[in-house]
Amino acid sequence: YKGDSTKYFSRSLDEFYFTTAFGSKFIISITALFSNFLSFNYIAVTLIFNLIGAVGLLLLTDVLFKNKSVNNNNNYIILILVFIPSISFWSSSIGKDAVAFFSISLLLWSIYNSQQSLLLKYLSLLILFIVRPHYGIIGLFIFLFNDIIFKKTSYKFLIFKVILIIALLSISPKIFQFLIHYTGYYYVTAETSFTFQGLLNFMEVRSRYSASESYYDVRSMPYLLKVFTFLLRPLPFEINSLFQLFVSFENLLLLILMFYLIINKIIKIHIKINLDLISL
Numbered sequence: 001y002k003g004d005s006t007k008y009f010s011r012s013l014d015e016f017y018f019t020t021a022f023g024s025k026f027i028i029s030i031t032a033l034f035s036n037f038l039s040f041n042y043i044a045v046t047l048i049f050n051l052i053g054a055v056g057l058l059l060l061t062d063v064l065f066k067n068k069s070v071n072n073n074n075n076y077i078i079l080i081l082v083f084i085p086s087i088s089f090w091s092s093s094i095g096k097d098a099v100a101f102f103s104i105s106l107l108l109w110s111i112y113n114s115q116q117s118l119l120l121k122y123l124s125l126l127i128l129f130i131v132r133p134h135y136g137i138i139g140l141f142i143f144l145f146n147d148i149i150f151k152k153t154s155y156k157f158l159i160f161k162v163i164l165i166i167a168l169l170s171i172s173p174k175i176f177q178f179l180i181h182y183t184g185y186y187y188v189t190a191e192t193s194f195t196f197q198g199l200l201n202f203m204e205v206r207s208r209y210s211a212s213e214s215y216y217d218v219r220s221m222p223y224l225l226k227v228f229t230f231l232l233r234p235l236p237f238e239i240n241s242l243f244q245l246f247v248s249f250e251n252l253l254l255l256i257l258m259f260y261l262i263i264n265k266i267i268k269i270h271i272k273i274n275l276d277l278i279s280l
Contacts, residue, residue: 005094053091056102
């Protein structure tokens with residue numbers, strides 16, 4: 001009952017944004033191109049986003065199969081991950097998730113493809129920034145930092161790097177203020193400036209937002225339990241509905257896969273470290 005897709009579609013019939021098309025406004029504007037200007041109905045527009053999510057899933061599958069070691073178990077693990085219901089559920093309807101999932105899959109594909117593409121890498125991060133600015137800006141700065149500081153270049157390109165660093169430092173305060181406004185910091189806290197205490201108040205208020213029956217009150221939980229709750233709950237012994245039953249089995253499967261990969265991959269196999277892997 002709290003899905004955003006119908007809200008985005010209904011708003012797209014009357015709204016369109018250009019210079020301020022970030023986050024939800026970007027999804028509304030993309031939806032409006034089809035719903036308003038081309039008169040697509042709700043199902044037709046949903047199929048557009050479904051296609052975006054499906055391409056992301058194909059890119060992810062390609063990355064996983066091309067970079068697996070010679071082990072039959074890996075084939076089964078990849079198929080389980082690719083066909084896990086939640087991936088298709090969240091990336092198949094009108095909303096930010098389909099586009100964000102596509103952008104992250106494209107980022108991985110650009111890094112792990114045999115012919116690495118710098119253009120595709122930053123295009124994927126730019127898409128992520130447009131749809132989820134507070135995530136995308138972190139990715140952009142991390143990858144830019146590694147590419148500018150650590151990757152070897154010619155003397156001429158070194159001058160360009162210095163100019164780029166100065167430009168990034170000069171616009172950083174404006175980007176920070178944009179992100180603060182975007183996340184609703186001033187609206188939620190009623191603060192007039194950014195402070196550490198204001199940030200704590202903002203996080204405390206946001207942690208109380210109840211959106212559905214999948215909501216957990218995490219305020220009193222230790223930090224690691226908060227992360228575990230976000231990633232892997234509910235588990236089968238704490239279900240309250242048929243929907244949660246399906247999700248709990250999926251979470252249990254993911255938990256088993258995580259332990260298997262930690263034991264069999266990270267501990268036993270030497271991982272070749274490179275800048276893109278560190279950035280990820």
